[in-house]
Amino acid sequence: MTAPLPEPVSPFADKTIVHVVRQFYPMIGGLEDVVRNLAGRQTGRFSKVKVVTLNRLFIEPDRLLPRQETIDGFEVRRIPFRGSPRYPLAPSVFAELGEADLIHVHAVDFFFDSLAWTSPFRRTPMVATTHGGFFHTADHKRLKTLWFNTITRLSASRYRGIACCSESDLATFARIAPSRVRLIENAADLEKFGSAASPVPVKGLMTIGRFSHNKRLDALLDMVKVLAARDSGWHLHIAGSGSDWSEADVRRMIAGRGLEAAVSLHCNPSNARIREVMGSCSLFVSASNYEGFGVAMIEGLSAGLLPVVEPNTAFVSLARKHPMVRLAAFADADKAAHAVEEAWAALAADPSALRQAAIASAAQHGWAGTAGAYERLYADALRLA
Structure with a gap:
């Protein structure tokens, strides 16, 4: 009997990777989930995996989190900060990088800039993931654009590679770092909510995410008010955590619309x-x-939920890959409600087929391909060292 072939040795088996991200578990959100999933899959591929993050959650600023913790087999180190959550200052991050063979910075913030400016003193290869940059809202648009074209452009030049997690990010960052960017779309944990949606059509709606202004919960509630006036069977479930709006703010928005x-x-x-x-x-x-x-929308698909979403750049891009996604401008509550009713009618006509199509369509966003793409990014960065 032929003996099984040994597992190939990871090219990073003697390397330490340090991920730097402003918020992490127990914070729940897209950024935090991506970093946790990526770091977890690197445990055993690298000699050591460490996540450096802030020691307080922006939604619970008075709660101090443990200084050190092990999560999913990797080390988490939490450091103090001061200043605004928009640009938290945490200079003690530099003390956490001494053992790193590779630094992976997540999002464009103080960490992205400060680690870039001090990189000549470390000479440790660095890569970054955009996670949407900082254009989540139109607030201070001129200042953001000026900052992006000056400070961010200079910072980006210090990274060996920049992973853009969407086509819109790629188009944006290609303007300031064309030789460094590549598309590595975020993956989703497809098992977390896999096949969780109702097996039979029900008039239940789900939305997931922080209570931030860009999520436009007010417009979503306006749409539900139209739906409920037509049919009291409709029900919206909002799952998330406080951000620009607190829990109390959202409850007032709900009550104000009856x-x-x-x-x-x-x-x-x-x-x-x-x-x-x-x-x-x-x-x-x-x-x-x-x-x-x-x-969150991909996770919804993996559950078997059919999406009806705003035609923002990211959702339009995803709709091209997932034909069951319906786009609706929620600024017009009546038209958005009609789009929801049409989606439900289509589901009711062929519930099993559409539910299974959604689950199958989500499979293209599994972690295997994304983790491999990051390893290729790391290999290229280390070869440039």
Whole structure:
């Protein structure tokens, strides 16, 4: 009997990788989930995997998190910061980088800039992932554009490679770092909510995400008010955590529209709780006018939820790959409600086929391909060292 071939040795088996990200678990969100999944899959591929992050969550600024923790087999180190969550200052990050053979910075913020400016003193190869940059809202657009074309351009020149997690990010960052960018779309944990949606059509809607202004929960609630006036059977489930709007703010928005019976708010829910709620839903909805990629929508597809979403750049791009995605401008509540009703009618006509098509379509965003693309990025960065 032929002995099985040994597993190939990882080219990074003698390397330490340090991920730097402003927010991490127990914060739940697209950025945090991507970093956790990526770092978890690198455990065993690298000699050591470490995540450096801030020691307080922006939504709970008075709660101090543990200084050190092991999560999914990798080390998490949390450091203090001061200043605004928009640009938190955390100079003690430099003390956490001494053992790194490769530094991976996530998002464009203080860490992205400060590690770039000090890179000549370390000479450690660095890569970055954009995660949408900082154009999530139109607020301070002129200042953001000026900063991007000057400070961000200079910072980007210090990175060996920049992973753009969406086609819109690629187009944006190609303007300032054309030789360094490449498209590595975010992956989703397809098992987390896999097949969780109701097996039979129900008039339950699900939206997931932080309560930030770009998610436009007010427009989503306006649409639900139209739906509920036509049919009291409709129900929206909002799962997320406080951000620009607090839990109290969102509850006031619900009450102000008289939607207490038609909307349930699930604050800081566990994945198990979200999965449970999905069991009473058939559609995923989002009025967000900006997404770095759209991980929550992909997770909704993996559950078997049919999406009706705002035609922002990220969702339009995803709609080209997923034909069951319906686009609707939520600024017109009546038209958006009509789009939801049409999506539900299509599902009711062939529930099993459409549900399974959504689940199958999500499979193209699994982690195997994305993790491999990052290893190619790392290999290229290390060869340039």
